[in-house]
Amino acid sequence: MYPDRVVSGMRPTGALHLGHYHGALKNWVKLQSELPCLFFVADWHALTTHYDDPSVIETSTWEMVIDWLAAGVDPAQSTLFIQSRVPEHAELHLLLSMATPLGWLERVPTYKDQQEKLADRDLATYGFLGYPLLQAADVLIYRASQVPVGEDQVPHIEIMREIARRFNHLYGKEKGFEEKALAATKKLGSKRARLYLELRTQFQEKGDDEALEQAKAMLDDAQNLSMIDRERLFGYLEGSRKLILTEPQAMLTEASRLPGLDGAKMSKSYGNAIALREDKESVTKKVKTMPTDPQRVRRSDPGDPDKCPVWQFHQVYSSAEVKEWAAKGCRSAGIGCLECKQPVIDAILQEQQPMLERAQPYLDDPSLVRAIVADGCEKARKLAQETMRDVREAMGLGY
Known part of the structure; x- marks a missing residue:
């Protein structure tokens, strides 16, 4: 009914790292040449967990857009915008909340998960309970057909589909x-x-x-x-209803295969991340001091690549020949750990070089980023206003 469209967003809670690139941004760059894409900074979503300290949001928002541009997201092919600059998201969220059963929100798996993981924060707020509904509004307002997500986010797409279906059922009754x-x-x-x-x-x-x-x-x-x-x-x-909101499909994306420097999930808060635009000296130092197989105490001790975080980086960055050289050299103690790390350092720096080059014009002139976002907000708002006109009319608010 409506054209195929992809919508995805990220919360601005700090600098993006290589895990974000391999988990999401690489995919965004590919998608933008295949389908119309809208990518947004989810600044309202950042408030669901950081409402008591919003100071990080503004700086992180502009830094994150530069990271997207550095990664190859192209404003000529995609629409980049900030969620809070399109107030229709909030209006749709409010209107959907009138008819969304409370139990649906309490059943979302990440609701309890996040409460346990972020036990140091007070998350007993409506905003936190209702964030899957705001997420639904973010997508449904653009009548998106596809949402790129990892497996853990599929329940969020399911609830979006249920909300769209319920809305169409309740309000798609047209006379005659x-x-x-x-x-x-x-x-x-x-x-x-x-x-x-x-x-x-x-x-x-x-x-x-x-x-x-x-x-x-x-x-x-x-x-x-x-x-x-x-x-x-x-x-x-x-059936016998007018379809006002589109039920989006989950577009499953591969999880990032890039772990943190210590082998755990890469995260800024774990202190094990390499930023997307980190300088050469810092990257070199971080990789050189990465932990390796604990059994390999001396240079002459043979090691086991499967027990070494560096080997997981080789899986992402190295060719078949380099991987064979590293695995053989590690098991036979033919190479030392620093030798093994060098190709990884070279590959990361090579990957980051074009990103640093793409980011430079925006760092030199921040008004370029502001202009891209202003343009994106205008385009997104036009689409959002079309949907809201239909939603208001369907809900009897079109007078």
């Missing part, structure tokens, strides 16, 4: 809907109208998903339908 939908089928031409109705029956009576997809593809190709007729016919396919 069936008559209007049947009148719209006539605009397809008699042959395609007959096929559309046959496919609808196949789906509704037999649950034939293939028939549903075929009918949707036919509607996508129909040139002479207005947006409202197309919307009615999509809704009529699946």
Whole structure:
């Protein structure tokens, strides 16, 4: 019904590191050349856990956008914006909250997980309970078809789908809907109208998903339908409701295979991260002082690559030949740990070089970043306003 669109966001809680690049940004760079993408700084989301100390948010926001640009996210191909600059997100969040059962939010797995992990923070707030609903508003407001997420975030997409479905069920009741939908089928031409109705029956009576997809593809190709007729016919396919919000699909992304310097998950708060734009001396020092296989006390002791965090970096950064050289040299004590680390240092610096170069113009002239974001906010807001016009009308607030 609506064009395919990707939406994704990140919370501005500190400098981005190489784990972010391998886990998300690399994927964003690939996606932007395949589909229309909207990437946003989730500054309101940062407040769900940092509401008592928001001082980090402003600096982190601009630094993070520079990190995105450095990683290769292209403002000519993607829309980059800041969540709080599009107030319609908050309006949709409020309106969705009127009809979202409390139990749905309490069941989201990360709700209890995060409370346990961040036990030092007071998270007994509505904002924290309601953040999956704000997340849903962030995506549903752009009628996004795809959301790139790791496996742990799939329950969040599921709740978005349930919220969209419930909204369409409650508010997609249009007076004389069936008559209007049947009148719209006539605009397809008699042959395609007959096929559309046959496919609808196949789906509704037999649950034939293939028939549903075929009918949707036919509607996508129909040139002479207005947006409202197309919307009615999509809704009529699946039931007797107008589809106002799109149910997004989870686009599963590979988890970052890059661990922290100590072998645990890379995180700034664990002190085991390499920043996306870290200087050469610092990167070299960090990798040189990385822990290795604890059994390898002396240079002459053979080691086991599987017990060494450096080996996990080789898995991400090294060619098959270098990996073979490192594994063989480690097991036979033919090479020392510092020798083994050198190709990793070289590969990280080589990866970061173009990032540093891309970031420089924005560091020299911060107004360039402000302009990109202002432009992105304007584009995002136009799309958000279109959705909110339909939402208000459906909820009886269009007067």
